[in-house]
Amino acid sequence: MVAVKYTLEDFVHDMDNLLVSQPTREKIFDRGSDCLSRLISNPDAIPGRFRQPVGSGGRANHGSWLLHHSPDSGLLVTAVVWGPGDHAAPHDHRTWGMIGVMDNALTETRFRRVDDHERTDWAQLERDRSSVVKPGEISLLIPEVDEIHQMDNFTDRPTVEVHVYGQDLRGLERVRYDLETGAIRRMMTEKYDNC
Structure with a gap:
């Protein structure tokens, strides 16, 4: 008997159906994590070309690949490749x-914002926790509650992740935090490496 593997198409179908029902965030994370767990346990679910760093240009050691975007539900699925030594500031x-x-594996460090949020150009962050996230493990990002993180690949080979968001990051104004100065810098994803 041949085992049926969970594919990217299966994942997108299940997530779109979930999101159309307008679930609570808790339900999204509960059911969505189950689906994502099934997806990342299938090594063939993401084509090989989306599991490699770009290999050229300013971020040759990194790769950010659009796998799916559903404008109706907002679902965004990307493959992100962190090359050896790759780093993303908080x-x-x-x-x-x-x-x-x-x-x-990838080291993820989470932070809490502990200032009064009055300034738009400065923030005080406090380190909350750090962990090495291994194959099959999932991190959840909860806006304004638990979403500020720093990512580091301290290993000697690429790390491949599947990122799933409630909306396209292209054009979504976000911020990067400078731990030394407290400066807040506006940032926006403009494109993915394949589009």
Whole structure:
């Protein structure tokens, strides 16, 4: 008997059906995490070309690949590849998110904003926790509650993740935080490496 593997198409179908029902965030994370867990446990679910760093240009060691976007539900699915030594400074997302590791491991450090939020150009962050996220594990991003994180690949090979968000990050104004100065810098995803 041949085992049926859960595909990217299966995942998109299940997530779109879930989101159309206008679920609570809790239900999105509960059911969505189950679906994402099934997806990242299938090594063939993401084509090989989306599991490699770009290999050229300013971010040759990194890859951010659009896998699916559903304008009706807002669902966004990307593959993100962190090459050896890759780093992303603390940043927020402004939408719910689920991140599942497929290959290798990544160190994720979470932060809490502990200032009064009065200034738009400065913030005080406090380190909350740090963990090594391994294949099959999922991190949840909850806007304004638990979403500020820093990502580091301290290993000697690429790490592949599947990122799932409630809306397209292209054009969504977000911020990056400078831990040394407290400066807030506006940022926006403009494109993915394949489009």
